[in-house]
Amino acid sequence: MPKIYDCVVLGIGPSGSTCATYLKRFNKEVLILSKDGGILSKSELFLDNLYGLSKISSKDLFSSNIKHLKELGIPFFYEELIDLETLENNIFKVITQSNEYLTKSIFLGLGINRTKPAFVKNDDLIGNGISFCASCDGFFYKNKTIGIYGDSEQAKHELSILENIASDILLFTKNKDLSNLKNNVRIINEPIVNLEVKDGLLNAVITKNNKYVLDCLFIADNFHSALTYKLGIEIDDNIIKVDNKKSTSVRGIYAGGDCIGPQYQIIKAACDGMEAAYSINEYLKYNDKK
Numbered sequence: 695m696p697k698i699y700d701c702v703v704l705g706i707g708p709s710g711s712t713c714a715t716y717l718k719r720f721n722k723e724v725l726i727l728s729k730d731g732g733i734l735s736k737s738e739l740f741l742d743n744l745y746g747l748s749k750i751s752s753k754d755l756f757s758s759n760i761k762h763l764k765e766l767g768i769p770f771f772y773e774e775l776i777d778l779e780t781l782e783n784n785i786f787k788v789i790t791q792s793n794e795y796l797t798k799s800i801f802l803g804l805g806i807n808r809t810k811p812a813f814v815k816n817d818d819l820i821g822n823g824i825s826f827c828a829s830c831d832g833f834f835y836k837n838k839t840i841g842i843y844g845d846s847e848q849a850k851h852e853l854s855i856l857e858n859i860a861s862d863i864l865l866f867t868k869n870k871d872l873s874n875l876k877n878n879v880r881i882i883n884e885p886i887v888n889l890e891v892k893d894g895l896l897n898a899v900i901t902k903n904n905k906y907v908l909d910c911l912f913i914a915d916n917f918h919s920a921l922t923y924k925l926g927i928e929i930d931d932n933i934i935k936v937d938n939k940k941s942t943s944v945r946g947i948y949a950g951g952d953c954i955g956p957q958y959q960i961i962k963a964a965c966d967g968m969e970a971a972y973s974i975n976e977y978l979k980y981n982d983k984k
């Protein structure tokens with residue numbers, strides 16, 4: 695029987711780490727999975743608005759967080775989330791590029807996607823030739839020509855689904871780590887500058903020098919939309935909607951920090967993580983009793 699965590703926390707930023715810290719204090723089996731250390735570990739920011747701390751570099755703050763998680767015995771792995779599934783009995787399966795984990799609840803602390811593709815100017819195209827989810831919509835494009843846009847592991851994951859469905863795939867990517875591609879996949883290493891629309895449907899992708907006619911473009915670069923679309927979590931303009939308990943519209947899935955909207959601040963993200971942990975603790979009590 696595979697291990698079932700009480701909560702898998704996605705993201706090791708201030709919201710995720712704080713949520714995990716509180717859950718650990720509530721004696722819950724918690725695991726953090728994160729693509730990387732996020733903005734704080736990557737940028738040399740100087741922070742001067744945190745309680746009790748005068749000017750601190752974001753990298754020092756992040757290192758201190760890692761030390762703290764280790765002291766508390768909270769396991770964390772650097773793995774990129776590529777899919778989530780709902781199983782029976784209120785259990786979720788969390789799928790990364792290298793592993794699968796089972797959990798009773800999930801906290802999404804994925805931060806904000808600051809790179810929404812600029813060429814998606816018209817949201818009406820979503821569902822009309824623009825999709826965020828290969829496993830949801832791929833089947834509608836059986837034997838058609840489709841495009842996939844994205845550089846991340848998620849793009850590879852979407853490709854693995856779509857390569858067996860579509861007849862031709864144009865992969866708009868800068869990812870160099872791609873091998874064993876099927877014959878129906880063509881890599882287009884050209885930035886997309888625009889989309890051509892015909893009768894309300896996507897007709898073609900325009901790059902600087904070319905036009906590629908296709909039936910659907912799958913965006914694998916906008917994680918919130920992809921996941922939330924698939925699981926039915928409500929979002930609004932790329933912001934995950936939560937109630938005052940930090941619960942998303944899907945029972946057992948909570949969210950906090952930048953991915954649920956302003957203010958985009960560390961202290962607010964940490965506060966969201968703490969509030970979610972209290973709610974998750976209550977949820978687990980209720981669920982374990984059933």
Ligand SMILES: Cc1cc2nc3c(=O)[nH]c(=O)nc-3n(C[C@H](O)[C@H](O)[C@H](O)COP(=O)(O)OP(=O)(O)OC[C@H]3O[C@@H](n4cnc5c(N)ncnc54)[C@H](O)[C@@H]3O)c2cc1C
Nearest residue numbers: 705706707708709729730732775804805951952958959960
């Ligand atoms: C330039 C800049 C300066 C800033 N300065 C300040 C400041 O001075 N003071 C302040 O309070 N705030 C500042 N902020 C904002 C602050 O950094 C954020 O509000 C805070 O980091 C949000 O925390 P979070 O936990 O929501 O997300 P993040 O810290 O963004 O963490 C998100 C986590 O999710 C992970 N993740 C994302 N996608 C996946 C995936 N597919 N699979 C697995 N893991 C994934 C990332 O690896 C990361 O660990 C600044 C931000 C920027 C960009």
